[in-house]
Amino acid sequence: MSFCSDLTRDRILECAKEEFLKKGFREAQLKDIAAAAKVTTGAIYRHFESKDELFYALVQDVYEFTLGMMDYMEEQENDSAEHLREVIYADSLEHSYQTAMKYVGYMYEHLDEFRLLLKYSAGSKVENFIEDASVRYTKNNVVFAKIVYESGIAHNLPNELDIHIITTSYITAICECIMHDVPFEQVGQYVKNIITFHHYGWYGLLGIEKE
Incomplete structure (x- = not known):
C-alpha cells in the first residue's frame, strides 16, 4: 500500500470514528464519512469491504x-x-x-x-x-x-x-x-x-x- 493510500485510510478511520461516536453504527452513513474525509465512497470501499x-x-x-x-x-x-x-x-x-x-x-x-x-x-x-x-x-x-x-x-x-x-x-x-x-x-x-x-x-x- 502506498504512502498516499495509507494517509487516505488513516483519514477515513479518523472521520469514521467521529461519525460512529456521534451517531452509532446503525445511523452512521458512509457518504457522510466520505464527505468528512474528502474522499468518495468508492475510496472507502477500496480500503474496507463494508461499513461493518x-x-x-x-x-x-x-x-x-x-x-x-x-x-x-x-x-x-x-x-x-x-x-x-x-x-x-x-x-x-x-x-x-x-x-x-x-x-x-x-x-x-x-x-x-x-x-x-x-x-x-x-x-x-x-x-x-x-x-x-x-x-x-x-x-x-x-x-x-x-x-x-x-x-x-x-x-x-x-x-x-x-x-x-x-x-x-x-x-x-x-x-x-x-x-x-x-x-x-x-x-x-x-x-x-x-x-x-x-x-x-x-x-x-x-x-x-x-x-
Whole structure:
C-alpha cells in the first residue's frame, strides 16, 4: 500500500470514528464519512469491504486483545489445587482488584474504542462484545469451580448456567464504567465495590470457608 493510500485510510478511520461516536453504527452513513474525509465512497470501499468492516477496523485491536486475554486466563486457571488453595487463602480480594484495574486501565487508555464497542456497536458484528467475553470467561470460572470443588476447598458446585449468568453480571458491571462515563479518578472505588461484591458472592456460592 502506498504512502498516499495509507494517509487516505488513516483519514477515513479518523472521520469514521467521529461519525460512529456521534451517531452509532446503525445511523452512521458512509457518504457522510466520505464527505468528512474528502474522499468518495468508492475510496472507502477500496480500503474496507463494508461499513461493518470499517467499524471493526476501529475496534479490532481491543476486541481481539480482550478475547485473547480470556483465552490466556483459561490456560492459567488449569492449575493445581494446592496452588489455588494458596491463592484463595492469601489476599485474593486485593489480587482480584489489582487484576481488574489493569484491564480497566487498558480500557481507559483506549477509551474511544471501548465506547464504540460498548455504546455504539448495535447492528455491527461486534454488538455482542459483552456476551462474547462472558462466554470465554465462563469457561475459566467453570474450570476453577470444578477444581476447588473436587479438591474439597469448596463445598458447592454451581451449574454452568449459574456460572455464566454471574460471570456476565461481573463483566457487564466492569463495562458500565465506560458506558456511564465514570471519570478515571473515580473508577478505582467503583471497581473495588464490584470486586468486593463478587468476591464474597463467589465464596458464598461455592461454600468456601476462610481458614
